[in-house]
Amino acid sequence: MVDEAQVRAALARVVDPATGRDILTADQVKALRVEGGEVSFVLEVDPARGAAAQPLLEAARAAVEALEGVERVRAVMTAHNPQGAARPEAPRGPAPKLRDGGPAPQPRRPAAPARLEGVGRIIAVASGKGGVGKSTLASNLAVALAGRGRRVGLLDADVYGPSQPRMLGITGRPASPDGKTILPLRGHGVTVMSLGFMAPEGEAIAWRGPMLMGALQQMLTQVQWGQLDDLIVDLPPGTGDVQMTLCQKFEVAGAVVVSTPQDIALIDARKGIDMFRKLNVPILGIVENMAGFVCDECGKTHYPFGHGGARAEAEKLGVPFLGEVPLDLAIRVGGDSGAPIVVSSPESPEAQAFWRIADQLIEAEARAGA
């Protein structure tokens, strides 16, 4: 079994030709994790180098892969690329060397992110922290997009707490007639797949690392999604394996990041945005959920968690602000009872917030295609 010291030693032998220093001493290796045969790390490079630093990443990956006991290496580069910039592709620039002068192990060329056949675009719905309403947004958004006549799929990839079966009121188990492909279920005009269909609600799925990533890939590639305009992916909160796998392995058209107005949620949302940018996934916008509520008694809008933080954050980061969703009992009841507010009360002001977000995402697609 490989240990962290061995991995560090291997990385310390990879010299960055741009600096002449090894990547470990130069403090370019971040977030190193060694779990069993699984190694993951982030390689920080100067943003100005962009794709030219790709060979360095591949040399670092290959150096670790060459260690005995290493089964899988996940390495990402965190050169900050401008939004929408091309993904790093062909390795260029001087070949990295090992410190002892020997040639670096032949890097494996990373597979380009795959397009899902028949799927127009994948939209990730993400949040920096849990409980901010990401699944509520994902379900209402999916149903609203379907309500606008689009063919919509929803993948509940919140592997730690899949809630879409409950939110969309779908029960049952997806069939697999041939033992290979999986037939998704349908609800409110949306094609849905969730790990929640496989495990009873409330039962935690104690999956980690490779199993999680395998499950995600299986749900994307083995499920018969059919022809879709939009595939909404409801991600787990935070910036972990599932997010990285989705963005590295599949072409993601963009991410919508949900936050509540509290500073702490916004700080986490910023981390999420940063991760998507580093993975070259465009940010389609930020949504402020639980923004304020209208008091039944006095009719005034109150803002228990503050107000406007997400809009200000969006402006600061130069990403679109998609709107505010109020804190509203009907939104919670709708989600908890299987009828999202966009269906149960489509004309209500609360539902309008979701319709407006859906419309902006349709406009964004038109702009991207123009």
Ligand SMILES: Nc1ncnc2c1ncn2[C@@H]1O[C@H](COP(=O)(O)OP(=O)(O)OP(=O)(O)O)[C@@H](O)[C@H]1O
């Ligand atoms: N705008 C809102 N008004 C009232 N209740 C809301 C609102 N948004 C979400 N909720 C409720 O808050 C709870 C958490 O929402 P949700 O499950 O969508 O969050 P989440 O970010 O997906 O959480 P997790 O990541 O932990 O799954 C749910 O009970 C949901 O119905």
